[in-house]
Amino acid sequence: MFNPFEFHERNLGRAGWLMALEIVGGVALGLILVGLGYASDLAIIAVWLCNLFTAWFIGKAAAAQGKRQWLYALPAVAPPIAIWLIFKLHSEDSMRRMSMMEADSRVSE
Structure with a gap:
């Protein structure tokens, strides 16, 4: 099954799927x-x-991700802001995971 949040933080994936279900x-x-x-x-x-x-x-x-929970949760009550925050957290999580993979590859060499 197609899951764009497969390798990301569990709650971010749940938020993404819930937002998609909300829109549909x-x-x-x-x-x-x-x-x-x-x-x-x-x-x-x-x-x-x-x-x-x-x-x-x-x-x-x-x-x-080490950010303030309520600073992100309160504005996310508005659906357009929630969509933007999902993409923002998704991209930051992707960058963090890529840098971790790069560091792991340097250690193994």
Whole structure:
């Protein structure tokens, strides 16, 4: 199965998957609500509520990288900021892992 977060910190992967499910679920719920004759704005409320869990996992991933947990978790309550923070933490985790692999290869030589 395709998992872009396979080698990264567990909570970062969970936050990424939850964000993807929020986007897909929010669009699907919006379309269902429009089909039933309701305003699609109600889907935004569901996305924001689900984003609380994503923000919690973003905070835990930031803490695992040695950053302040609440400094990352509180702004991540807003979905656009959460998407940006996931990419930011993902790239920093990738760079950290690449530097660790490089250091390991130098030690083994």
